[in-house]
Every structure is written in structure tokens, then in C-alpha cells.
Amino acid sequence: MTAAVAMPVSDASVRAESYAGRHRRLRDAMHAAGAEVLIAYGAGMHSFIGSNPAWYVSGFKQMGSHTAAVLPLDGGPFLVITPKWDLGRAKDRSAIPDVLACEAEDFSATVRDALLARGLLGKRFAVAAGVQQTRAMSEAWPVLLDQTPLDAERLVSDVARIRDPWSMICTRRAVEIAEESYDWLLQTARPGMWEHQVAGDLEAHIRDLGAEDNFQLMSASQHNRSVHMPTHRLLAEGDILLGEITPAVDGEFIQICRTAVFGEPTDELREKFALLDEALRAGMKAAKPGVPAAEVVEVINRPIAEAGYTRYTKPPFMRTRGHSMALGSMDPEIAVDSGHVMEKGVVFVMHPNQYIPETGYLMCGEPVIITDAGAEPLTRKMGELYSIT
Amino acid sequence: MISMTPVLTRGYTAWDRSLFPVDEFEARVRTVQARMRDEGIAALLIFSNTYHTNGDLAFLAGWPVGGALMALPEGQPKMFTFGGGREIFFQKNQVWLDDMSSIGPNYGPRLKAKLEEQGVVSGVVGVVGLDLLTPSGHAALVQALGGYELRAFDEVFHGLREAKRAREVLAVREALRIAAVASEAARAAYESGASNAKAVVEAERAARHEGALDYRGLANIDGDDLRPYEGLSVERQPTLTLWSAVNYHGYWADMALDTAPPGVAAQVVEAMLGVVRAGVAAGEVAQAALNAAPKDALESALSYGLGGGIGLELDETPRIAPDSQAVLKVGSLISLRAFIKTSTGPSLAGALVQMREDGAVRLTPA
Numbered sequence: 001m002t003a004a005v006a007m008p009v010s011d012a013s014v015r016a017e018s019y020a021g022r023h024r025r026l027r028d029a030m031h032a033a034g035a036e037v038l039i040a041y042g043a044g045m046h047s048f049i050g051s052n053p054a055w056y057v058s059g060f061k062q063m064g065s066h067t068a069a070v071l072p073l074d075g076g077p078f079l080v081i082t083p084k085w086d087l088g089r090a091k092d093r094s095a096i097p098d099v100l101a102c103e104a105e106d107f108s109a110t111v112r113d114a115l116l117a118r119g120l121l122g123k124r125f126a127v128a129a130g131v132q133q134t135r136a137m138s139e140a141w142p143v144l145l146d147q148t149p150l151d152a153e154r155l156v157s158d159v160a161r162i163r164d165p166w167s168m169i170c171t172r173r174a175v176e177i178a179e180e181s182y183d184w185l186l187q188t189a190r191p192g193m194w195e196h197q198v199a200g201d202l203e204a205h206i207r208d209l210g211a212e213d214n215f216q217l218m219s220a221s222q223h224n225r226s227v228h229m230p231t232h233r234l235l236a237e238g239d240i241l242l243g244e245i246t247p248a249v250d251g252e253f254i255q256i257c258r259t260a261v262f263g264e265p266t267d268e269l270r271e272k273f274a275l276l277d278e279a280l281r282a283g284m285k286a287a288k289p290g291v292p293a294a295e296v297v298e299v300i301n302r303p304i305a306e307a308g309y310t311r312y313t314k315p316p317f318m319r320t321r322g323h324s325m326a327l328g329s330m331d332p333e334i335a336v337d338s339g340h341v342m343e344k345g346v347v348f349v350m351h352p353n354q355y356i357p358e359t360g361y362l363m364c365g366e367p368v369i370i371t372d373a374g375a376e377p378l379t380r381k382m383g384e385l386y387s388i389t
Numbered sequence: 390m391i392s393m394t395p396v397l398t399r400g401y402t403a404w405d406r407s408l409f410p411v412d413e414f415e416a417r418v419r420t421v422q423a424r425m426r427d428e429g430i431a432a433l434l435i436f437s438n439t440y441h442t443n444g445d446l447a448f449l450a451g452w453p454v455g456g457a458l459m460a461l462p463e464g465q466p467k468m469f470t471f472g473g474g475r476e477i478f479f480q481k482n483q484v485w486l487d488d489m490s491s492i493g494p495n496y497g498p499r500l501k502a503k504l505e506e507q508g509v510v511s512g513v514v515g516v517v518g519l520d521l522l523t524p525s526g527h528a529a530l531v532q533a534l535g536g537y538e539l540r541a542f543d544e545v546f547h548g549l550r551e552a553k554r555a556r557e558v559l560a561v562r563e564a565l566r567i568a569a570v571a572s573e574a575a576r577a578a579y580e581s582g583a584s585n586a587k588a589v590v591e592a593e594r595a596a597r598h599e600g601a602l603d604y605r606g607l608a609n610i611d612g613d614d615l616r617p618y619e620g621l622s623v624e625r626q627p628t629l630t631l632w633s634a635v636n637y638h639g640y641w642a643d644m645a646l647d648t649a650p651p652g653v654a655a656q657v658v659e660a661m662l663g664v665v666r667a668g669v670a671a672g673e674v675a676q677a678a679l680n681a682a683p684k685d686a687l688e689s690a691l692s693y694g695l696g697g698g699i700g701l702e703l704d705e706t707p708r709i710a711p712d713s714q715a716v717l718k719v720g721s722l723i724s725l726r727a728f729i730k731t732s733t734g735p736s737l738a739g740a741l742v743q744m745r746e747d748g749a750v751r752l753t754p755a
Binding site: 086093138212216228315 | 402620
């Protein structure tokens, strides 16, 4: 382990135990599914709205376009990474010590040779590749493995849905970084700064605090149509600053959604923000184990609809009422057409972010964990309507 | 080949109309349409994937947005996104096309309907970027367009955009300017006592201030290898070796910073500069590099790569590799780079050049 990722011995121990636990649970699931070898593939893009099975199984953030973490039912796991020059980092970071490195064009052949050398070719395979696998790679697996592999997306997602101790350490650290960085933003953002300057400063600050990645939308207007990528707009008094901040620690993203105004908020703005805050709190209260996600959406939408904004509870005036962003699972999605059911211990962001005609788009969202009493915030303090003066 | 931190970054996003006026895109479209007519293509569909860097769609749309672009042999193309439409009002500000709409995730049947609306009910439909689609999206698309002959147009399209237009070169030079500012910010941080990891953060901060859509850095963090920033580190190396890649308006430029005196890497890049020009095979350029490198440098030089095409994608063709027979084309942009590890330590150098028949012109920051 290098200094770049140095961590307390206790954390390192939790990490090692958690990865051993993941492999154990995955093998149990593989056994139940009739699979003898699991290939957890990574397509080289890490996004908070797409799981990464290879990283979840290996603990390694890949640089190249292909990575496969291979977990046999019997025998040790191994990892194939690209490109070749990243082998040193892979050996430092991976929870799987047996690492092979190759160039992207040699990936399929390297995986096949490694399977052959370990006597695994001919076993029953299952592949989990996340939503970011391209069609080209999807079509390569049957050729590479001499069989059509079982689809293991659900298998990995079911194991990963409840975050293990290491995942929760990373999650909680990411929440701390998100909150700390937003507090910093409130102290530093001022009228006269460019939108992209504020966003860039925050991005750098988030990395300074230890996040290896961050997905961020940040924009401001007197009347926002939505949140979007930062532009060269100069921030002005009375602007409503929207921020969707999503830092990641060891691959685990977490998100807060915040609204601030430069100057004193109007009574109307306070009223409309309070409406969304009420919707969020109602949703959190309702999100008890066993409750369908679609029902949570109904609860969130109810006060907004009662205020006369039914039209605005649907796209294009909003996107979704919440979603997971775990490394190995995107469950649950808090949407009208979601089939997911609340489960004790699941972590996701709940966010009734939407457009309101009088004030424009407003953001109000918390990372939560489901308990018997409903969804509890992972933040120290839930968001409010902030005033930057 | 040097790869980069594969993250989804949302930096400065605004259509620079002085750099890319509408007539620039109209000229690009005319070039593509002429080739479509030559090839007997009734319609062209270009796909992009939000998660995978892809310059094809951006070449005609003007911005690296996810979705599909539909071009006919005449008229202005149409742009379709696959999301719920929340961002469409903003995206419309970034692209020059009059007709841009959201058709949702079930895009196969919707694209068929759009083709029919334009009177294209049969014939050859050229497709670019099919490999980037998800397996299910691809299957649904192929089924929906079963009445057409789908013809891969990727190679032809890449050929059309390999030689960079004047305004594209300007965009790359602007990205290079930002990369230079970022490199100096990193150098200043390092020289004032910051760790190598912190220097990377300062480079990113500076790049974002200067208008980068994306910044990606690899540095000698906690060792001799080039690594991405993965978290806090207070460790300082004897030198700072930083490779920065910056995206401005969809266009990439990269720059090497090595605080050590020029080393073997600089000699290797100079050797490549001595032979690189239009009409030369990429393999010949690579061989010049290998001839200039000491024996103990060959492994790292080849492993990290010697560069390749750059523009709307960070790693465009051709690649500068010993086995490459690809001939460098007039007007194309090539990033020459070398990261060398020898017994005397690591060194990094690079140069961004445009191919001319009589040599290569080194790009300077805008």
C-alpha cells in the first residue's frame, strides 16, 4: 500500500475483511445460480449512475478500457487489467493479489489464456459488466469463453445492494467531504465570480479533502430552468445557486443536493423551498423496509401536487426522486415505474429536485440509509435554503 | 498507450461562437453529405455514448453530447438525446442545430419513425458508433431498422475528420494554453513545498478556472510511475513529473511537465520530431524514438506509448507504435510523448504537432 492511499491499520483490516466477505457472498450466490466462474468486468468509465462490477470485486480503479476480476467457485481469484504500465498501482491497490496486465488489444486473449492456464475454461461462466459495457465487448464474451455466459448483473447487484463495513466507511467519509466542501463553498462563493470558477474551486477542494472523484453540476440564475454544467455566467446578487455534489471515496459515490441564494431569500423562495423540504421529509418518513419505491414517490409528490404543481413532478421538470450510486449496485431507483422495495440498510440519495414556476428549479436532497423508522440522513445536518451574504 | 482517469467530469460548458460559428459546422456537414451522396447513403446515424469519449457526433453537432445525430444528403442534421429531457433546454444552447429533441431511452423505434418522417423508408443507412451502444440498445435498434441496409460508416467518417480544420486547431491550441497554465500551477505548488499529489490538484484547479471542460493528470505520485490522483498524499518525490490533458470545447491537448533537467525522454521526443511529417508511416516515427532511447529505456517507452492522433478524442488514430503502417496525413494533429524510466530515474517529455508535407509544425498555446 502506498502513501497515496495510506489508511489507519484498522481501516485496512476492515477493507481486507470486507473484500473477503464480498468474495464469499458472491461465491454463495454463484453456487445458487449454477455458475462456476464469475467475471466482473469494468469498461473503464466510472459514473455515479452506473455500477462497476470489476472495481466492486477487486478494489481497483482501472485506468484502461478493460478490466476483468475473475472469481472462481474453487481456487483463487485473479485480475486482468489494462494498460500494462499500470501494473504497479494495480498490485498496490487491488484486493486481489494475483494481477495480470496487458494492452487493450490483447485483453481477450490474455483473459482466455489465464483461464486456460488455471484450468477454468470449460467451466460454467457468469459475467457482470454493469450498464457501461459496450456492445462490442458484450459480443466478445461468448467467443472468448466458448459459451454464452450467464447474466450475473443481478447476482452482483443483490450482493452489493447492502453496503458492507468498508463500503460504509467510504460512504460516510464521502458524506463528510460533501458537507465540508459545501460549507467551504458558502464561505467562498461571491457575486462577480464565474460559475465555472466556483465549480472548479469546489472540485479542487473536494479532491484536497481526499475524494478521488466527484460528479458535480453547479449553476446559477435568477430563475433556473434546471441544474446544468457550469458556464461563464458571472454570479450576481439574487442568483439562486444550485449544487449537485457527488464525491467518491474508493469508488463509493454519495450525493448532496443544495440550494443557496446570493443575498436574502424572498418569502416566495422560502415558501417553495419549504414545500420541497416537506416533500423530502415525508418521503424519508415513509421509506420504511418493505415499502415500494413507487409508494415513496407518491408520498414525495403528494404535497407538491396539493400545492398545484402536479405537472412539474414529471420529466422534463425533474429527473427522478432518488437513486442509489453504490459501486456494485444501482438499487434502488426511487421512481414511479420502479419495482424496487425499501430494504433495511440500503443507502441512496433522495431528492425531490424540480422546477417550480415561480422560483425556478430548486434542489433539496440527502443521502439516506433505510432503518426501521424510515430513511435517516447520513449527513450531520440536512440541507436548508442557504443565504450567501 | 497512456490512458487517463476515466471519470465523468462536468467543467466549463459554453458554445464559443466566435471560435465555432455556424458556418464552420455547415462546412463540415457539406463535406460529410458529399461523401454520403458518393456512397449512395440515404441517411447517416451517428451515435455517441455519454460514458465513452467519442468525437464523431461532436464533429457535426459541435458539442460532445450523448445521443444520435441524423444527417440526410441535404439539409441540416437533427439531434436526438436519449434522456428524459431535463437538460434539453441547456443542451440546445450548446449545439448549432435547430432541431434537437429528446426521444427517450427506447430510441430504436423512435429513430425509425424519424427516418420515415424524412421520407427515408428504405435503402442504405450509414451508421457510426454502433459499437458504443449498450447490447440491449443495439439489439433494439437493429430490429427497428430491419427494413434498411445498415452500413458501417466509421472508417470513412474518421478519415473525413482526420485532417484538422483551422478552427479545430485553434481549439486545440486553446486547450494547450490551459494545459500550460495548469502545468505552471503544479510547478509553483511543487516548488513551494507541496506534495506531488497536491500539485496535481492545483493543476486541475487552474485548468478549471481557465475554462477546461475536463482535466486529467498523471504524475509520479508516491513513486516513479505515472499515477492518477487517488486521494491525499503528503509524499514529495525528488522531482515532479506531470502529464496533463485538457479538454476545451470538446478538443483535447496534452502537455508534459518535468521539473528535472531535460532527460532521455526529451531526446526521444526530439528524435521523433526529426522524422515526423505527412506521408511518413507512424511506425517509422516510433522507430526513430526507439533508436534514440538507451536499451534500458525501451520497455517503459513502449509500455507508456509514444503518442498518436489527438483532437476530439485523446487517443485518435494513428498510434505511434513500431508495428503501425498507418501513414500520417496532412493536417492531422499528433501528440508525441515519451515517459522513460532508466537507471538514472524517470523523465517525461512531449510535443504537439500538426503534419505538413515538408515537416511538422509544433503547436503553441493560443
